[in-house]
Amino acid sequence: MVFVAKTKTPNEWKIVAQTIQSLVEEASFEGTAEGITFRAMDPSHVALIDLTWPNAGFEKYDCDKQHKLTVRVEDFVKLLRRAGPKDSVTIQAGDDDMLTLKFQNGYKREFQIHLIESTYSPTPLPKLSFDSKMVLKESAFEEILNDVQTISDHITLEATKDKIIFTGKSDSGSASIPIEKGNDALESMEVGKESKATYSLQYLLNIVKAAGGATEKVVCEYSSKMPLKMEFALGETGGRINFYLAPRIEEK
């Protein structure tokens, strides 16, 4: 039984672990010959992360059969923080319920943590079709979220044929940020049907801050009063972090 995955730097692992840490306490990575996947919903069942990291994204990848590697995310993040920016990272598992992390840049450092028994049950993906799709510059999107957060704890996305408007409202006031087609912040936009939905900023900011570090753009897809899907690229070989967020609903 072998599982070995090596990356040139710790960047991608750090992003993956921090993204997961914003939603769950323990993470079950599935290792197969094709690569690593991970899927989990947050305890409130409001958000979901779906990670795909194909074997081509690794400098070395070896997996003889399906491995389920469950770790306490906090422990995992703590170890990864010890990796320097130029350290290569090798993650390894065998038959002994331990996960080995090796960092190397000059000399080698090796850590082992206990794998734990997973308490999460399989998570199906929501069945969705999307009316609107935008590709936003990651840094601009993060700014927009921060802007609206000064006023509200939720954000409304309203997409029309030629622009998207981000708004926030609370007892203290309102914020409105319209971005038109052709603006640098908005790389592309397709609107099949005008769409309007509201989402929790706390979730959005957590995820964009964590996963956004991996990429310069974010793909957002949604329909009116339906969940939002965001896609962040992980590396340049097809890896991606997909994030789903249930909408807030107007009170009846």
Next chain:
Amino acid sequence: MSTSVQDAFKDFNIPAELCLACKAVRRLCGRPQCPILVKAEAIYKVKPLISSTLFSGSSPPGVFVGKLGYPKVSIGPLVPPITGSTEIFDLPEGWLGKSFDDIVGYRYKLIRGRSKVDINEAKNPGKLLSTLQELAMSPKHIDAELVLERRPDERLILSDESQPFGPSAPLKQFKPSSISTDKRVERAYYDKDLTASEAVFALFKDGVEVSRLQKAFSLGMFGSKDKRKIVPTRWSITAVDSNVSLQLIERIKHHETISKFRVFYFANLDNRFAIILAPELWRYEMQEAWFPNTTWNVNEQEPAIEGDFETYFGRTTYAKIHGSYYAARLAIAERLNSIRRQASALVLREIHPGYILPIGVWNIRETVRAALAKKPSQHETFKQAFVAALSNLTIREKDWKKKSHMLKEWSMQSRLKDYI
């Protein structure tokens, strides 16, 4: 808040002219019972008994650790001038259903000797601390002699966290009769490899009352030897509530969630508690509404609502509403763990003017325990559950919703499972 009858006006923040016009008859301050009279009567009853410097009586057993002067704090025993079964005087677990008169009466009778020690003395206890530690290990009252430097002052210490503490004076001598100890507590005391939190949790599981754990914890009786410290009573109450509930929550997270919304209700001392348990993973919130003319809302015309919450992942800061948050969390976590279920919990507490004195968070712990011991109403939806919870409360739906994170979430946030 510490007071004698003379400065009661100041303490209760009631204009003197109002009291003069009322004289405890017309209820002009809006409270159904005069807080000044409750205290005055307790002092009056105990006064003939405390006009001395020498006391003999039965300690419930009781101890107190002050926080003034920290890290040099006052420690001392509590001894009433009464012999016999005095356990109830220092056992909040037995106070549910008792009146303010009863509780203040118990507390005023407990005369407290005080002596200054450094909190680090717990690493190597001197004679007084050792004696008090032994006293705190006793499961029942201990006859004792208390000699004070002077006659005790007629003060009652009131706080939100701790139960009231009564007359005190510097301690000259404390001589208990032979003490038979609770072997469970004694074992934890001598086990210097156990951490304080392991010791407290093991004893809690063994059925030692929370109030007794708090006493022992305050005297620095648990933990590895070089880490033991004396902890002021007020802090030790919340420390034990917080610590035990955290360990219970870790267990709860492994249990199945409940299947329907459950709503519980209980009222005690003009405090009303409605509790909603939701069929979701662990989360917790407590909101408190202090009505006008209650201790922490004297000058406003409207109820003041304040609260705090934690997600599944817990919290890293001290809760805005202090000890009451942790006392209710302990009662909830204890119940969920005993039925081996997981849930999200929201506690809504209304403090009406009949709650005339702050008497400690035991009231919250015991009232929430009592509420959860009753049969709940069960509901399919959050909406139904909230309507049921509101039926026993006076604060309006929109005012709770304005403050409560979980109420906002439940009414506004959809779940991904709705789209799967």
